[in-house]
Amino acid sequence: MTLSDKFVEAITPREENFSRWYTDVVIKAQLADYAPIRGCIVVRPPGFAIWEAIQSGLDARFKETGVQNAYFPLLIPESIFTREAEHIEGFAPEVPWVTHAGEEELQERLAIRPSSETIIGTMFSRWIQSYRDLPMLVNQWCSVLRWEKATHPFLRTTEFLWQEGHTCHETEAEARERTIQMLRIYREFMEEVLAIPVLAGIKSDREKFAGAVETYTVEAMMQDGRALQAGTSHYLGDGFARVLDIKFLGRESELEYVHQTSWGVSHRLIGALIMVHGDDRGLVLPPRVAPNQAVIVPIYRDDTRDRVLGAANDLRESLREEGLRIHLDDREEHTPGWKFNEWEMRGVPIRIELGPRDLDSDQVMLVRRDTGAKEPVSRSKLSARLEELLEEIQAGLFQRALDYRADNTYTAESVEDIRTIMERNRGFVEAGWCGDDACEASIKEETGTTIRCIPFEDLGEPGVCPACGKPGKHRVVFARAY
RNA sequence: CGGGAUGUGGCCCAGUUUGGCAGGGCGCCGCGUUCGGGACGCGGAGGUCGCGAGUUCAAAUCUCGCCAUCCCGACCA
Numbered sequence: 001m002t003l004s005d006k007f008v009e010a011i012t013p014r015e016e017n018f019s020r021w022y023t024d025v026v027i028k029a030q031l032a033d034y035a036p037i038r039g040c041i042v043v044r045p046p047g048f049a050i051w052e053a054i055q056s057g058l059d060a061r062f063k064e065t066g067v068q069n070a071y072f073p074l075l076i077p078e079s080i081f082t083r084e085a086e087h088i089e090g091f092a093p094e095v096p097w098v099t100h101a102g103e104e105e106l107q108e109r110l111a112i113r114p115s116s117e118t119i120i121g122t123m124f125s126r127w128i129q130s131y132r133d134l135p136m137l138v139n140q141w142c143s144v145l146r147w148e149k150a151t152h153p154f155l156r157t158t159e160f161l162w163q164e165g166h167t168c169h170e171t172e173a174e175a176r177e178r179t180i181q182m183l184r185i186y187r188e189f190m191e192e193v194l195a196i197p198v199l200a201g202i203k204s205d206r207e208k209f210a211g212a213v214e215t216y217t218v219e220a221m222m223q224d225g226r227a228l229q230a231g232t233s234h235y236l237g238d239g240f241a242r243v244l245d246i247k248f249l250g251r252e253s254e255l256e257y258v259h260q261t262s263w264g265v266s267h268r269l270i271g272a273l274i275m276v277h278g279d280d281r282g283l284v285l286p287p288r289v290a291p292n293q294a295v296i297v298p299i300y301r302d303d304t305r306d307r308v309l310g311a312a313n314d315l316r317e318s319l320r321e322e323g324l325r326i327h328l329d330d331r332e333e334h335t336p337g338w339k340f341n342e343w344e345m346r347g348v349p350i351r352i353e354l355g356p357r358d359l360d361s362d363q364v365m366l367v368r369r370d371t372g373a374k375e376p377v378s379r380s381k382l383s384a385r386l387e388e389l390l391e392e393i394q395a396g397l398f399q400r401a402l403d404y405r406a407d408n409t410y411t412a413e414s415v416e417d418i419r420t421i422m423e424r425n426r427g428f429v430e431a432g433w434c435g436d437d438a439c440e441a442s443i444k445e446e447t448g449t450t451i452r453c454i455p456f457e458d459l460g461e462p463g464v465c466p467a468c469g470k471p472g473k474h475r476v477v478f479a480r481a482y
Numbered sequence: 483c484g485g486g487a488u489g490u491g492g493c494c495c496a497g498u499u500u501g502g503c504a505g506g507g508c509g510c511c512g513c514g515u516u517c518g519g520g521a522c523g524c525g526g527a528g529g530u531c532g533c534g535a536g537u538u539c540a541a542a543u544c545u546c547g548c549c550a551u552c553c554c555g556a557c558c559a
Contacts, residue, residue: 010494019553034551094558115559148558149483155559162559209559229559266559299518337519344519355518365518448555481558 011345013280018224025274026153029283029346039151039158043267046346047154049291050270051161055141057193057289058163058265061185067137067165074142075110076119083118083243090210091115094146112145117211117236117262120166121244128258130249131170135178136258139165154271155228155482162266168246168258172237175259179235182263183216186231194269195286195398196220196276197405198230199428199477201453206440209262213237219452219477221405222275225426227452227479230272233263271482276401277370283347284369286397287390292327294319294386295348299336299355312354315364322383326352344369349393350386370396415466418447418478428452428479432463432472439467449478 010028012020026032031047034040043051059069075098082088091114098110113119124136141163151157165182169175183200190196198218208215212234220230240246241257250256277284287293296316300308309330316328327348329339336353343351353365363378366385370393377385408427412418418429433439433451443466444450454474462472 017553023552036550038550090558144559146558150557160559164559207558232559264559268559297518301517302515305517332517335517335519335521337517337521340519342520353518357518 011280011282014223021278021280022271022275023153025278025282025345031270031274031283032153034153037158039148041153041157043161046291047270050273050285050289051267053289053291054194054265054269055163058185058189059139059141061189062139062165065137065181065185066135067139067167069140070138071140071142072116072119072123074113076113076116078109078111080118080122080244081111084211084240086239087117087211091146094148096145096147113142114144114146115262115264116140116142116144116164117166117240118244121240121246121260124166124168124258125244125246128168128246128248131251134168134170134248134258135174136168137165137178138167139163152271152482154267154274156268160266160268162264164262164264167261168241169260170248170250170256170258172259175237175261176235179214179216179233179261179263182261183218183231183233186218186233186263186265190218190220190230190269190272191398193286193288194273194276195288195394195401196230196272197398197402199453199455199457201455201457201477203232203453204433204437204440204451204476206437207450207452209234211236211239212262213239217453219479220272220276221401221408221428221479222272222482223278223404224275225408225428225480227428227477227481228268228272228275229452229481230269231263231265234261236260236262277397278347281341282345284397285347285349287349287394290347290349291325292348293325293390294327294350294352295339295343296326296328296352296354297336297339297343298328298330299353301356304356304359307359308354308356311359315352315354319383319386324383324386340367350389368393370400411463412466412478413464414469415443415446418443418449418466422447422449422480426480428477430459430475430477432465433474433476434465434468434470435473436465436468439465442467443478447478448480450481452477452479452481 011024014021029046030044032041032043035042095114096112099106128136143159143161145159147158148156167178169178187198187200190198198220200218203215203217214235216233217229218231219227222228238257238259240260246258247255248258274283296312298308298312312328316326319326349369351367358364363376364382365374366377367374408425410421410427410429412421412429412431421429440451454476459475462475465472
């Protein structure tokens with residue numbers, strides 16, 4: 001057994017058990033740990049750094065469109081939370097309640113937010129009087145609680161970190177446009193920064209958000225062929241406005257209800273990064289979201305130590321000045337080989353090896369995390385080559401994920417087709433759909449798949465509905481989902 | 483929420499069948515030698531055996547209850 005084989009014993013191979021592989025990576029790469037609370041995780045510094053990168057990227061994009069950040073209370077009075085019938089019905093089973101302060105029972109129960117439409121809408125009703133107050137565009141970064149039956153690190157936890165944007169508009173058209181605009185931001189961010197190709201489209205009624213008129217989604221394919229809902233954007237109509245009394249005096253001096261949207265992504269995106277790009281050695285991070293883009297591993301003996309460490313420090317400083325995110329691993333207690341494995345497990349895109357031989361020839365050794373390819377690069381060309389390589393890795397990861405999705409996308413004409421595909425390979429299945437909820441339900445019953453979305457992208461002729469055999473109204477994508 | 487499994491120093495596990503001194507490997511600390519793919523020697527620290535009851539002279543081990551985690555299925559960012 002070679003040393004590297006022994007190393008990867010720590011992580012279950014993907015083919016052996018994908019779920020175990022996933023949790024192994026989460027734990028070993030120190031992205032998260034289990035908390036002593038049912039279904040809750042602690043996001044550890046390496047995981048939180050990824051979340052911060054996601055936050056800052058999205059936050060800047062939101063702000064470019066005029067959205068401002070705010071913060072609303074964690075607790076929602078029952079009388080407010082229960083205003084919107086569909087909303088409360090959808091969330092009721094998962095909502096934890098605060099009933100006591102000390103030993104004293106509260107006059108009114110307080111819901112711990114599973115989403116903030118009602119509390120934010122209540123405030124909107126105070127702040128909005130005229131069309132001049134519109135649009136109202138706010139977002140909050142916070143955590144929410146949903147008492148889920150089965151939990152999984154990042155993908156579904158009792159408490160999770162997310163962002164929820166809430167907007168109010170004068171017209172339906174403007175609100176609908178905002179809904180699509182935010183979905184487009186999600187899509188661009190996921191594809192350009194996270195290197196995760198997503199399928200954008202609209203949800204069927206069965207799958208839409210509780211209280212929404214329409215829900216739009218971006219769906220990603222994981223390496224086990226299952227779909228992950230990576231982000232959603234909802235057109236809420238005026239349903240919340242009517243029950244929360246969010247009215248404005250319009251241009252014609254008539255009282256009107258606002259048209260609303262809400263949209264969110266969660267730390268589930270970290271789970272997506274793991275499951276889209278990871279391999280049997282651990283995490284693989286796209287350079288644009290990687291907290292460290294490269295790690296310098298110095299190699300020395302006693303007699304070359306000062307020389308190598310001095311050069312490594314200089315190298316780090318000069319690369320940092322170039323704007324690169326660089327870490328120097330100068331720990332004494334581990335050998336270079338140990339560090340190679342460690343940083344691979346943690347997903348750092350590039351390793352820079354620096355030893356006496358490199359110093360003698362005024363070069364360093366670069367090693368790519370995604371392909372394992374090694375190349376010597378002279379010091380003078382290093383920063384240019386690093387920039388280039390980071391872009392190559394970013395593009396390569398996206399292309400690889402795109403190819404994987406294409407290779408695992410099938411078409412079906414019957415329920416039997418779908419079942420066969422699920423038994424054999426899983427993946428996305430393109431098929432027709434007559435639009436009937438009963439057909440959707442029976443397909444789910446028989447195959448375990450759901451309609452992930454009706455894609456915006458033209459998938460060609462609708463074909464027949466796999467359940468009833470009638471002509472399809474839409475071409476849709478079925479898949480098993482997380 | 484069903485079905486299955488697990489819970490013993492930080493981690494992985496043996497010990498449980500048949501009750502009788504709490505063990506091993508890794509990691510950790512100290513010193514020394516090492517360092518281009520998970521180094522080695524010597525010395526050392528560290529455990530309410532998931533939690534709570536019960537049986538017993540005696541419980542990691544037997545009984546009951548609870549909790550947590552994992553896996554496989556039904557519901558959701």
